[in-house]
Amino acid sequence: MHRVWIVAWLLAAALLAPNLTPGAQAQGNELCFQETGLCIDARFAAYWQQNGGLQVFGYPTSRPFYALNADTGRFHLMQWFERNRLEWHPDNAAPYDVLLGRLGDELLRAHNIDWRNAPRESGPRQGCLWFAETGHNVCNQAGALGFKSYWERNGLRDPRLNAFGRSLALFGLPLTEARMETNSSGDTVLTQWFERARFEWHPDKPNDFKVLLGLLGNEYPREPEGPPPNDPCANIPAPHAMFIEPNCVRVDGVMIIGLSSLQPNQEVTYVVQRGDGSVVVGPQIARADGEGRYRRFVRPSEWGLTPGDYEFVAQTGQDNGGPSRAFFRVLP
Structure with missing residues (x-):
């Protein structure tokens, strides 16, 4: 009981003073906690404070690290928290330069639960929020208290969104019905x-804490933490007169290479060379489509590439300051 009271007091203080998190100390732009001996990376600290703090995310449980995002196929800076995982996407405009992991979806799949094939509810229920996309209602459990009110009361701080959009951005869609x-x-x-959270109803707790978020970050299976690595995708030069996405990929990953502003059906000679200039693929011929564009999806393994830095060089015949070039890195 004593431990529960301490946790409740901490969360209540965080709610009453969102800019002052109990136990947190600013160190530079980081936010550090005596309770865990860990700091929130400077790139995540403002997002953590502005969008729910301890109540929504919990304490940091790891140091920042780089890992592969299966959805983007790229490496991103990440950090684990008790209830979620934050990811740094610098190509996105704020507040979407920080994204939440879809841990609700990921953990259900890890438990061999396919919510897509689970039974859907028959339709909207009075007084509840109905989500036709997944076929589930979100309801209160005791008058004005419960999952519906909690979902509506919390959301991503983005002034461009309405209240519903802010809640959807923070928690996502419901993936199951409420069940024991x-x-x-x-x-x-x-x-x-939900896509990014698990709501739990604790009727014996004070009203502000009857709805608690599950500790998805703690429950997620992950590798033991090692020393913080360097970004394996750092310092790759920008492409010239073409594009490549992503520019950092595993040997069996997929990237797209593209040229534009060519003549319709124009033939272009290209090579792939290492950082030292030695050619490993080509010369080969690429042909533009009828609109003067060339697109190709390719796996490094198709070209027989091994881990290292490479350059795609295309002779387009255009006056654009030299050949079109795209730099990329292949990871083990």
């Missing part, structure tokens, strides 16, 4: 899964 489950702490509680 036993969580990792051994509590059997009413539970509803």
